[in-house]
Each structure stands twice: as structure tokens, then as C-alpha cells.
Amino acid sequence: MTINSFTEAKRPKRPIKQQLEYQRPEYQRPEYQRPEYQRPNLIVPDVSTVPEVPDDYMETPEIGLDESIFTCPNRGRVAIFIDGANLFYAALQLGIEINYAKLLGCLAKDSKLLRAFFYTGVDPTNEKQQGFLLWMRRNGYRVITKDLVQFPDGSKKANLDVEIAVDMMNLAPYYDTAVLVSGDGDLAYAVNAVSYQGSRVEVVSLRSMTSESLIDVADCFVDLDAIKKHIQKESDSEYSYRPLSNFDIHPPIHAEQPHYPKS
Numbered sequence: 001m002t003i004n005s006f007t008e009a010k011r012p013k014r015p016i017k018q019q020l021e022y023q024r025p026e027y028q029r030p031e032y033q034r035p036e037y038q039r040p041n042l043i044v045p046d047v048s049t050v051p052e053v054p055d056d057y058m059e060t061p062e063i064g065l066d067e068s069i070f071t072c073p074n075r076g077r078v079a080i081f082i083d084g085a086n087l088f089y090a091a092l093q094l095g096i097e098i099n100y101a102k103l104l105g106c107l108a109k110d111s112k113l114l115r116a117f118f119y120t121g122v123d124p125t126n127e128k129q130q131g132f133l134l135w136m137r138r139n140g141y142r143v144i145t146k147d148l149v150q151f152p153d154g155s156k157k158a159n160l161d162v163e164i165a166v167d168m169m170n171l172a173p174y175y176d177t178a179v180l181v182s183g184d185g186d187l188a189y190a191v192n193a194v195s196y197q198g199s200r201v202e203v204v205s206l207r208s209m210t211s212e213s214l215i216d217v218a219d220c221f222v223d224l225d226a227i228k229k230h231i232q233k234e235s236d237s238e239y240s241y242r243p244l245s246n247f248d249i250h251p252p253i254h255a256e257q258p259h260y261p262k263s
Contacts, residue, residue, distance in 0.1 A: 075110075075111045075176060075177040075200070076111070076112070076175070076176025076177055077111070077112050077113075077114045077174070077175045077176045077177070078107075078108050078111040078112065078113055078114060078175060078176070078177045078178075078179060079113075079114045079115050079116075079117075079168075079171055079174070079175035079177070079178050079179070080104070080107050080108065080113070080115070080116040080117065080178075080179045080181070081117050081119070081164050081167065081168055081178065081179070081180050081181065081182070082116070082117065082118045082119065082141075082181040082182070083119055083160070083164065083180075083181060083182035083184060084118055084119055084120030084121075085120060085121065085157070085158075086181070086182045086183055086184060086205065086209070087181050087182075087205075089209065090183070090205060090206035090209055090224050091224075093206055093208070093209065094206065094224065094225060094228050096228055096231075096232040096233065097232065097233040098231055098232065098233060099231055099232060099233040099234070100136060100139065100141070101139055101140075102230060102231045102232075103231045104116055104139075104140050104141070106227060106230050106231050107179045107181070107204065108179075111177070113140075114171075114174060114175050115142055115171070115175075116140055116141050116142065117141070117142050117143075117144055117164075117167060118136055118141045118142070118143050118144065119144045119145075119146075119160040119163055119164055120133070120143070120144075120145060120146075120158070120160070121145070121146055121147065121148040121149075121156070121157065121158025121160070122145040122146070122147060122148065122158070123147075123148050123156070124147075133145070144160065144163055144167070145158075146158040146159075146160055146163070161184060161186045161187060164180075164182070164187060164190070165187060165189075165190035168180070168190050168191075168194050169190060169193060169194065172194050172197040172198075172199050173197070175199060176199060176200060177199065177200045177201075177202060178191075178194055178199055178200070178201045178202070179202045179204060180201060180202070180203050180204070180218075181204045181205065182203070182205055182214075183203075183205035183206065183209040183210030183211055183214060184211065184214070185211025185212075185213045185214050187214060188211065188213040188214045188216075188217050191203070191214065191217045191218060192217040195217065195219065200219045200220075201217070201218050201219050201220075202218065202219060202220040202221075202222060203215065203218040203220070203221050203222070204221075204222045204224060204227075205221075205223075205224060206223065206224045206225060207221075207223045207225065
């Protein structure tokens with residue numbers, strides 16, 4: 001007997017598997033039963049549980065201001081951006097000195113003040129100016145400073161347009177109305193960008209020192225001449241503001257001077 005025949009004799013024969021036919025069960029879509037709508041019970045909130053106003057907001061003093069000056073009835077949260085040098089020259093043209101406590105209350109009238117920024121160039125050696133800025137910080141203003149740069153003609157100036165524009169853009173989600181106290185046309189693009197973010201922009205400046213491009217993009221323009229009696233200084237008990245260390249008077253470089261035809 002050969003080896004192959006022996007192996008075949010010992011190997012058991014396996015039964016042949018029969019291939020079973022798979023029958024897929026018929027799919028039956030379940031019936032959808034829409035739940036019955038139940039109207040929720042409306043809960044009337046308790047007014048006494050309304051939280052207090054955060055410390056970020058500041059209550060402003062009452063001022064007898066003409067209601068027609070600020071036309072928007074609901075200004076919401078207000079942020080104020082003041083170009084110190086521009087405001088100084090405007091007050092100089094009007095022949096007044098600014099009472100900055102009254103100015104703050106006037107610009108934020110009947111609104112919640114989020115922040116009030118004051119931008120100015122500084123001379124660290126000028127003690128009187130440092131005293132004024134300290135008074136501003138302790139009376140509701142956030143003071144933003146930059147060192148003065150001396151020009152060949154002897155004048156000194158610090159341009160803070162970039163700082164104003166950046167702060168207006170960064171804080172736009174947190175305020176409803178921006179009050180820009182400046183007539184500088186270089187800020188027109190920033191004002192337009194803030195408006196596209198949904199914030200209202202009011203420009204306050206002297207009309208003869210305000211750029212036409214800035215007025216065109218603002219939602220509201222307020223002439224300082226119309227509110228000067230509400231913001232002017234009545235005594236010498238307050239600090240006076242001077243943008244230059246040598247107190248020389250130089251008109252703003254960037255302010256456009258519109259010319260009006262004589263009637």
C-alpha cells in the first residue's frame with residue numbers, strides 16, 4: 001500500500017455544505033406619531049430681582065442741556081474718545097476754558113458711560129500738566145498719553161490718531177454709541193469702520209475746525225459752539241489744560257479748514 005492510498009483511506013470525508021439562500025426581511029417603516037404640542041407657561045420676571053448696574057458704568061450728573069442737540073433717544077452704552085489737543089484749540093477759538101467735569105456729564109447725558117478716554121501729548125518735566133492729568137484720572141477719565149515730539153520750527157506735537165482709532169475699533173462690541181471729540185479727518189476711516197460694526201458715532205467739535213469727510217461718515221454732528229455754555233469753566237479753581245510744554249499756540253496740523261462763501 002502506498003503512502004498516498006493510506007492517507008486517503010484514513011482521511012474522513014467531510015460533508016458538503018449546502019449554500020443557504022439569505023432572505024432579507026421586509027422593512028416596515030414605523031408610523032410617526034407627532035407629539036402633542038403643549039404651550040409652556042409664561043413666567044413673568046420679578047423686577048425686584050434685576051441685578052444692580054456693574055461698576056464699569058458711571059452715573060453722569062444732571063445738566064440742563066437742550067434735548068435737540070443729541071437727537072438719538074436711546075444711545076445705550078456710551079464710550080467717549082477725546083482728542084485733547086483738538087479740543088483745546090477749539091476752546092481757544094471759542095474764547096473759553098473747558099470744565100471737564102461738566103463736559104463728561106454733557107457728552108454722556110441720560111446714558112450709561114462705559115469709558116471716557118482722553119488722549120494727549122505729555123512733557124514729563126511739566127509739573128502743571130502732570131497735575132492736570134492726575135486730576136483727570138481721578139475724575140472719570142482714562143488718560144492715554146504720548147511723549148511730545150519737537151519739530152524744526154520749535155513747535156511740539158504728539159499725534160495720537162492711531163491710538164484713538166485702535167481703541168474705537170477694539171471697544172466697538174462693548175458700546176452702542178461712540179462720542180468722538182475731534183475734527184481730524186484722519187479719523188474718518190475709523191468712524192466708518194465702527195459704524196459698519198453696528199455702533200452709532202457722534203462727532204463733537206467746532207464746525208470751522210472739523211473735516212467734511214468726518215462729518216459725512218458720522219451719524220450725528222454736534223457743534224461745540226452750541227454747547228459751550230454748558231461746558232465752559234466758570235472759575236480758576238480747576239486745572240487748566242495745555243497740550244504743549246512751552247504753551248505756544250500752534251493750530252492743529254491735520255484739521256481741515258473749510259472755506260465758506262460770503263453771503
